[in-house]
Amino acid sequence: MTLSLRTTLLLSSSASLLLGLGTPAMSQTAAPAAGGSTTLPKIEVVAPPRAQPTRRPKARVVTGVRRETPAAPPPQTEAQVVAGKNEKFDTTRQNIFAPTGANSSQINHQAIEALPQGTNTTLDKVLLQLPGVTQDSAASGELHVRNEHGNLQYRINGIMLPDGVGAFGQILDTGIVGSLALLTGALPAQYGLRTAGVLDIQTKTDAFNNSGSVSVYGGSRQTITPSFEYGGTAGQTQYFVSGRYFTSNLGIENPTPAKEAIHDRTSQEKGFLYLSTVLDPTSRLTLISGVSNAAYQIPNNPGQPSNFTAFGVSNFDSSMLNERQYETTQFNVLAYQKSMEDIDYQVAYFNRYNQLHFRPDLVGDLVINGVASDVYRQSVINGIQEDTAWRIGYAHTLRYGFSVSAERSLVTNISTVLPLVDPADPGQGTIDAPFPILDSSSKTGWLLGTYLQDEWKITNNLTLNAGLRFDQMYQYVNANQFSPRVNVSWVPVDGTTFHAGYARTFTPPPQVVAAPVNLTLVQGTSQQPAVQQNDPVRPERAHVFDAGVVQKILPVPGLEVGIDLYYKIARDLLDDGQFGAAYVLSGFNYDRANNAGVELKASYTNGNFRMYGNLAWARQLGTDIVSNQYLFDPDRLAYIATHYIYTDHSQTLTASAGASYLWNGTRFSASMIYGSGLRSGFANTDHVPSYTQVNVGVSREYLLPGWTKPTTVRFDVVNLFDKIYQIRDGSGIGVFAPQFGPRRGFYVGITQKL
Numbered sequence: 001m002t003l004s005l006r007t008t009l010l011l012s013s014s015a016s017l018l019l020g021l022g023t024p025a026m027s028q029t030a031a032p033a034a035g036g037s038t039t040l041p042k043i044e045v046v047a048p049p050r051a052q053p054t055r056r057p058k059a060r061v062v063t064g065v066r067r068e069t070p071a072a073p074p075p076q077t078e079a080q081v082v083a084g085k086n087e088k089f090d091t092t093r094q095n096i097f098a099p100t101g102a103n104s105s106q107i108n109h110q111a112i113e114a115l116p117q118g119t120n121t122t123l124d125k126v127l128l129q130l131p132g133v134t135q136d137s138a139a140s141g142e143l144h145v146r147n148e149h150g151n152l153q154y155r156i157n158g159i160m161l162p163d164g165v166g167a168f169g170q171i172l173d174t175g176i177v178g179s180l181a182l183l184t185g186a187l188p189a190q191y192g193l194r195t196a197g198v199l200d201i202q203t204k205t206d207a208f209n210n211s212g213s214v215s216v217y218g219g220s221r222q223t224i225t226p227s228f229e230y231g232g233t234a235g236q237t238q239y240f241v242s243g244r245y246f247t248s249n250l251g252i253e254n255p256t257p258a259k260e261a262i263h264d265r266t267s268q269e270k271g272f273l274y275l276s277t278v279l280d281p282t283s284r285l286t287l288i289s290g291v292s293n294a295a296y297q298i299p300n301n302p303g304q305p306s307n308f309t310a311f312g313v314s315n316f317d318s319s320m321l322n323e324r325q326y327e328t329t330q331f332n333v334l335a336y337q338k339s340m341e342d343i344d345y346q347v348a349y350f351n352r353y354n355q356l357h358f359r360p361d362l363v364g365d366l367v368i369n370g371v372a373s374d375v376y377r378q379s380v381i382n383g384i385q386e387d388t389a390w391r392i393g394y395a396h397t398l399r400y401g402f403s404v405s406a407e408r409s410l411v412t413n414i415s416t417v418l419p420l421v422d423p424a425d426p427g428q429g430t431i432d433a434p435f436p437i438l439d440s441s442s443k444t445g446w447l448l449g450t451y452l453q454d455e456w457k458i459t460n461n462l463t464l465n466a467g468l469r470f471d472q473m474y475q476y477v478n479a480n481q482f483s484p485r486v487n488v489s490w491v492p493v494d495g496t497t498f499h500a501g502y503a504r505t506f507t508p509p510p511q512v513v514a515a516p517v518n519l520t521l522v523q524g525t526s527q528q529p530a531v532q533q534n535d536p537v538r539p540e541r542a543h544v545f546d547a548g549v550v551q552k553i554l555p556v557p558g559l560e561v562g563i564d565l566y567y568k569i570a571r572d573l574l575d576d577g578q579f580g581a582a583y584v585l586s587g588f589n590y591d592r593a594n595n596a597g598v599e600l601k602a603s604y605t606n607g608n609f610r611m612y613g614n615l616a617w618a619r620q621l622g623t624d625i626v627s628n629q630y631l632f633d634p635d636r637l638a639y640i641a642t643h644y645i646y647t648d649h650s651q652t653l654t655a656s657a658g659a660s661y662l663w664n665g666t667r668f669s670a671s672m673i674y675g676s677g678l679r680s681g682f683a684n685t686d687h688v689p690s691y692t693q694v695n696v697g698v699s700r701e702y703l704l705p706g707w708t709k710p711t712t713v714r715f716d717v718v719n720l721f722d723k724i725y726q727i728r729d730g731s732g733i734g735v736f737a738p739q740f741g742p743r744r745g746f747y748v749g750i751t752q753k754l
Contacts, residue, residue, distance in 0.1 A: 079233035083208060085278045086238060089337055090205060092344040096389045096399070097158040097200070100455050100465040101487025101501045103185035103548055103564050105130045105601065109178050109204060114610065114660035116669050116697030116716045119175045120217045120225060120749065126174055127199070128673050129658060130182050131564075131599040131614035134651045135675060137727045137739035138252045139583050141576070144649045145197035146184060146566065147595055147620040149575050151507055151540075153194035156201050156288055159333050159348045160193075162381040162405055163510045171292040171329045175229055175242050176272050178204040185546030185566060186501030189451040189467030189485040190387065190399055195505045195544070203274050203288070207231035208238040211709075217749030220718075221260065223248040230754065231274075240274040252583075253739035255301040257724045262319050264299035268292070282340060288333040298323035298583060301737060308418055308526065309432045310366035321364045325583055328355040345388035350405075354379045358582040362416060365581055366434060370526035374414040375582045377512050381407045383447075395457045399467070402450040411515040412440045415527060423524035430526050437522060441515040445475035447508060453485065461491045465501075473508040476516060479539050481506040487546075495552035507540040509574055513587040519630060531637060533629035537587045542570040548599075558605040568595040573622050575647055577734015579631045586631060586734075590622030590640075593647070608662035613655070620650040636733070639683050646684045648732045652676045653690075666700045680732045691725030693741060709753035718745040 076084075107126065115121055115129070124142045127133050134144040145152050154161045154172070183191070183198040191198050212230030224247055231240035251266025275287040304318035335348035358375040365372035383405025390398040415437045418430035453467025465487050472480040487501025514537035522528055548564030573593035576585040597618035604611045621644040625637055632640075639645075658671035672694045677687035699714035722744035730738040 078235075079209060082233050082236055082238060082278060083205075085281070086208075086276060086284070087205065089278075089284050089339065090202075092339045093158055093337060093346060095397075096344050096346055096387050097155075097190065098389075098397075098399075098455070099181075099183050099188060099191070099198075099200075100463055101185075101489050101499050102183045102187050102191075102198075103499065103546060103599075104181050104183050106179060106181045111610070112174055112177060114667060114669050115658065116671055116695040116718070117217075117747065118697070118699065118714060118749075119173075120215075120227075120747075121174055123172050123174055123177075126180075127182065129612070129614075129656045129671060131601045131656075132184065132597065132616040132618065132654065133182070133656075134618075134649070134654045134678075135673060135727065135741075136649060136678065139578050139737070139739065140649065140728065140735065141585075144651075145182070146597055147618045147647070147650045148196035149647065149649045150510070151194050151196035151574065153191070153198045154201070155198060156333065157203060157286065157335070158200065158346065158387065159288075159335055159350060159385060160403070161331055161333075162350065162352045162383065162407070163194075163379075171270070171290060171331070172201070173227075173242060173244055173270050173272060175227065175244070176201075176203055176240075176274070178202045178206070185499070185548070185564065186485065186487045186503040186544050188399075188465055188487065189453040189469040189483070190401060192403075192449045192451065192469055192471055192483075193447065193507060195503070195507060204231070204240060207240050208233045212754040213751050214754065215749060215751040217714075217747060219716075219747030220745030221249040223250070223745075223747065236279075237275060237277040239276075240272075242272045244268075244270045246270075250742065251296045252299055253727060253741070254743075255299055255730075255738050255740070257740050257743075259743045262300040262302065263297045263321065265297045266295065268294040283336065283338045286333075286335045286337065288331075288335075290329075290331050292327070292329045294327045296325045296327075296583075298325060304368050306367045308367050308370045308430055310418060310434050311363055312432065313363055313367050316364045316367040318364070318368060321361045321368075323361050323365070323581065324359045326355075326357045326359075329353070342391045343388065345386065347384070347386040349382075349384055351380070351382045353381075356584065358584060360416075360581065366416060366418065369581050370418060370430065371580070372416040373580060373582045374416075375584050376410070376412040377584065378410045379407060379512055380409075381405055397455040397457075398452075399455065400450075400452045403448070405447050407445045407447075407511050408442070409445070409511045409515065410440070410442045411512055412438070413517070414438050415522070417522065417525040417527050420524050420526065420528065423528065426528060426530075437525070437527075439518050439521055441517075443476060443511060443515070445473070445511045447475075448472040463489045465489070469506075471506045471508075473539060475508065475511050476514050477536050477538055479506075479508075481539075481541060495554050497550045498548075500547035501545075503544045503546075505540075505542045505544055507542070507574060509537045509539065509587050513537070513576060513585055517630075529630040530634055531630045531632060535627045535629065537574075537627045538572040538589050540570055540572050540574045540589070542568050542573075544568045556604075559602070560604075561602045562600070564599045564601075566595075566597055566599075568593075570594065570622075572626065573647075575622070575649075575734070577631070577648065578736045579734060580736060586628060588628040588631060589626050590647070591624035591626045593620065593622035595620040609659075610661075611657075611659040613657040616654045617652060618650065618654070619652065620647045621645065622647055632733075636683055643683070646679045646687075648679045648684050648734055650684070651678050651687075666698060668696075668698050670694065670696045678728060678732075680729050680735070682731075684732050686731075688726045688729050691723060691741065693723055693725070694720045696720050711753070712751040714749045714751075716747045716749075718742055718747065720744065 179202045181200045208231045210232035214228045218224035227244040229242035246268040254261035273289040302319035331352040333350045337346045356377040360372040385403040387401035421428040449471045451469040456464045469483040483504040485503045490498040546566040550562040553559040570593040573590040599616045601614045623644045653676035655674040660669040674692045676690045697716035701710045728739045
């Protein structure tokens, strides 16, 4: 192949450079050189253009999973900022009232909604799903915690609500509950007065987004209950308001096994208000207010014998009685909360007004019972409560506080009675000459309490909580007591929590229940008691021991089991009973008593499925009635003085269980309660038969065409198998009439979110 001159010269030049022979390049034009030599023509070598290589994309080296840079979150709304501030205050408030070492059973708002009847379930029926809570009739207190009569403390956001005078009104509606915890066992020193259990209710915190709902629910026994709730945020203030109206032909338990009670209509109204204002980054002000008005017809028990003659009537049909009861309750709480570096505290003012009025059937009650009692009870309580938590380093949290309350109570009983033919021999009968007797008692009483306790975190897994409490009462009886408390909480491994403790307790009687009566007023009448002794009601003093363990079963996620054991030794054990036709309670004391029990609980949660079960064994025994002895006949009083007997609210076995499942938008739920039977017979030596009640429900949420908020429809069945059972049979100590559990009922409801 022939190469061009340019190429040849280029190669030659390149070779010369490589060999180190760097001669100058020659010109292509010949020219004579000086000295006769010939000059070669100048040759200009032009380098060929270099071809550019094809651009290839650089290979991307992947060193890990590529993550997209997250977009900046949208700015928070004013309501969200306020909600965040309140959540911090809620957290610090929980630190103030931390129940370290106590036994705790909890239910949140979602769990209440998952029950049959949802938030239409009354609060006492919700509590029956917790371990150790026993069902009773409305006249006997509705429920018992660990076989105690009353002695249950209600708190809203840590603030104790004072006792009222209501016999069977439920003042709190489940719709306000964000979560509730039932604290039992050896309670820390900050919990005084009512110590069988503390029901700590935290109000809803997710209801301030300018939304709400309206609902209508009803069914069997002409039951209907419309309700509403709405919450929002305005500036730095969160607010929530709710209301409910309830009417039914089953207001109190039916004294007969029939499906429909006679003369048992009720109407009830309830309202609730919550306001919370953030004052600055370290403080807020909260107002809680509630009101409840209720009217009840007292149900009739046909076939009751006529025992007296009054107003010329000697035979009265008991199914035609017209007894009624009215109850009113109002409460207000104003709380100031402050959080600094190491100190959180809350100071609250509270008041509560209660009124109860039982109106008898004048003729009917006289003919059947020999007395017609018009009973009026009123109570006004004002008080201050302060609680502080001070974190001292890492290991210690010091808690201290006080409470002071003043109660003005009025108890009036206008009894229409019949004179005896011979006061020395009541068996000769009465004279048809009815006349009224007025017995009235008013009192301003005081309760004072203070405590100091140290929560010592010995290790990361072991906490000791020790404290001392002092309580003073100035009521119909003046008394006081220092009460040491100590308990421990130990988490040896993940998922296992032990607790154990001891508490000395001091429990004053409710002032209206302890009001004395003037026995001289009824001498020579149909109400003359066989026993003339009438010692005043005393405060209860007790030693409480408690231990338990809660275990998460780690191989089965969502499964948790627990066991708790308790024992109580009491002096002057407080008890109440209904000792007449009026649905009001009178108090008395057992000189000595003991209370023992074991509680088992289990719960399992897996996605949309939840299941729980509780079983409790308990026994409470007391001996020797030492106050208000006139309430008892001589034979029974003498027997109790020499024997330990079961208290009337003592039930050996109590159980509850339930399950709920959300499937394709439809929630199915079921709940069950079991009782081996409350006491009955002479000196509570027997008990009513055992029973089981099962409730079921189904609910579904829909989005109707054209609507932006969902609608929930539900259907519930109470007492699915229509089990006929007695809660009380009319016998036993402090039991005046029989009461049956509810017969099967069908209920439907619709709720529209706003």
